Amino acid sequence: xxxxxxxxxxxxxxxxxxxxxxxxxxxxxxxxxxxxxxxxxxxxxxxxxxxxxxxxxxxxxxxxxxxxxxxxxxxxxxxxxxxxxxxxxxxxxxxxxxxxxxxxxxxxxxxxxxxxxxxxxxxxxxxxxxxxxxxxxxxxxx
Numbered sequence: 525x526x527x528x529x530x531x532x533x534x535x536x537x538x539x540x541x542x543x544x545x546x547x548x549x550x551x552x553x554x555x556x557x558x559x560x561x562x563x564x565x566x567x568x569x570x571x572x573x574x575x576x577x578x579x580x581x582x583x584x585x586x587x588x589x590x591x592x593x594x595x596x597x598x599x600x601x602x603x604x605x606x607x608x609x610x611x612x613x614x615x616x617x618x619x620x621x622x623x624x625x626x627x628x629x630x631x632x633x634x635x636x637x638x639x640x641x642x643x644x645x646x647x648x649x650x651x652x653x654x655x656x657x658x659x660x661x662x663x664x665x666x
Contacts, residue, residue, distance in 0.1 A: 543643055544587075549595035553587050564611070572612040577628065580607045581635045588636030593644050599610060599631025607632070627664035 544552065560583055564570040580603040587599045605618065607628065613619045623628075 539567075543640075544591040544595060546592065546595040546598055549587060549591035550598035553584070553599040553602040556583050556587060557602050560592050560608040570611050576607060577631070580604075580611075581632060584632045584636040585639045588639030589643065590652040591640055593637060593640045596637035596640055597633055598654045599636040600629060603636075604629045641650075 557580065560579060561570065564576055564579060569575045584599050584603045591599060600608055604625070609616045609618050609626060612621075612625075619625075
């Protein structure tokens with residue numbers, strides 16, 4: 525049995541999309557970030573610059589789009605771990621540079637969170653119209 529969803533005022537039905545939970549999103553994000561590090565090294569862009577941060581931001585955005593909002597901190601953290609370990613500090617060494625790394629971690633987490641929020645919106649909005657009673661009935665009730 526398939527579940528279907530439809531947007532308000534929409535005519536087309538789409539199969540329901542199941543989003544990744546925090547554990548599975550973290551596992552996929554770790555694998556995707558691990559694959560991205562050698563790919564950036566092969567291209568010659570494994571440096572602490574905007575291109576590598578943008579590539580990790582793109583991975584976080586793509587994974588955030590298919591995961592739940594509660595998974596965004598884990599997706600952002602996994603992107604930051606590989607960016608900091610292989611692009612900023614070479615050879616897998618992690619280091620904390622204070623505000624700079626806090627900003628990078630915040631950017632990657634915010635990208636994952638913003639990408640996951642549209643999927644968390646309710647699929648069907650129930651609108652209830654307020655029923656106004658005629659004045660003569662309203663006076664009798666109060």
